[in-house]
Amino acid sequence: MVQKNNKPPAAAKIAAPAAPKRRGRPRAYEPEVALAKALDLFRRDGFAATSLDDLSAATGMNRPSLYGAFGDKRELYIKSYQRYRDDARAAMADIFRSDAPLRERLKRIYAIALDIYTGGESPRGCFTVMTAASEAVSDPAIRAMVLEGFVELDKAFAICFRLAKERGELPGSADPTVLAHLASATIHTIAIRARARVPRKELEAIVQGAIDVMCGAK
């Protein structure tokens, strides 16, 4: 019932930028680490199939500590999802903002997506898609976040395609919004297929085909 790293106090001060010197008993866990573990569990099993006992075991926090730190199961799920979105956004931001050629950017975006979705003994897929596909989406607050996730991705792709069009990488007839939806659709299809354990090679082939169509076949 303890997080792996029972840090020596000295190391802790190094890790924590501004040693807070808080007043009561010190935490036995780092919230960021615990949240990452919770996220991983939710991604594996979904909201309903993940019990607080599972979460407690995985985070190394006992139940009351979980409540104290994150609130109830639903709040923890929401915070986990926000963390997921933050991580995913951070992983892709550079590429979305880079000025590499369209093909190259798309290729890199999908490579990162596949890193997030596949691998390990039970591939995690996309948490936004999983949440949309589950009962969690009937919660209005969660649904709003999921919708925001869709829109965010659509927009990022749309900006890509718009820029590429201006640069002459795409024909004048190309519609950036339509292409963006196709690019998102490709994200969604590989996320779902990854969950069904379709091998990464196959997913990469799907991605390659999609890129060819979106950029005009090589």
Add this chain to the structure above:
Amino acid sequence: MVQKNNKPPAAAKIAAPAAPKRRGRPRAYEPEVALAKALDLFRRDGFAATSLDDLSAATGMNRPSLYGAFGDKRELYIKSYQRYRDDARAAMADIFRSDAPLRERLKRIYAIALDIYTGGESPRGCFTVMTAASEAVSDPAIRAMVLEGFVELDKAFAICFRLAKERGELPGSADPTVLAHLASATIHTIAIRARARVPRKELEAIVQGAIDVMCGAK
């Protein structure tokens, strides 16, 4: 605890093609109707978030009857999924087999898909996608069915595109397999978005854009 239609025995004989004249106490439910109700519940909330009490209430069968008729919860889920697949296949078979122009066929396929995915206060999306995102990861038998579902759709689309290419509706450079994956991706993206309650109009716009790209913009 009774299905709506407490059929008069006379009507029953009309409904049932070959009146079985079985031996014991007659069933108070029709298995097909009950399975449809169970499917609807599973589609709304998924496996884990659907309780046997929910299923019992929805089907009008009490728990022991559910077990007797369908087996345990997992078996009921599997049978519900098979039913879903059968229904979906039946709804699309005619169009996939028709020889209408490519654009027309795609348009009709997606219209039917949207009929299945949207509508009601909590749209159900695609059950194959839902299952892929949840139970398919850990349950090999379910995963196999889901994979089969993906392949079946991919193939149906591929046949469409291959035929269209032979007819000259597509340029020689078009790759039917790649286009089929894009068509499936479009199915997947609208299925997921539908669950997040994206209005049908928006989904239709996504579909229209995808069709334009796949068939060569109008």
Add this chain to the structure above:
DNA sequence: GGAATTTAATGCGAAATGGTACAAAAAAAT
């Protein structure tokens, strides 16, 4: 050292869950 404060840990309790045992009920067969 003692008070104050924050967290950990134990454990409880009410409700829900999946599954089943068993008796009552409803039909056909004898």
Add this chain to the structure above:
DNA sequence: ATTTTTTTGTACCATTTCGCATTAAATTCC
């Protein structure tokens, strides 16, 4: 009418689940 067969319906059980109340521990401030 009685028996046989099949299904229903009630009740139950063991387990799990979520959430919290309470106590013990660890640290800072005075």
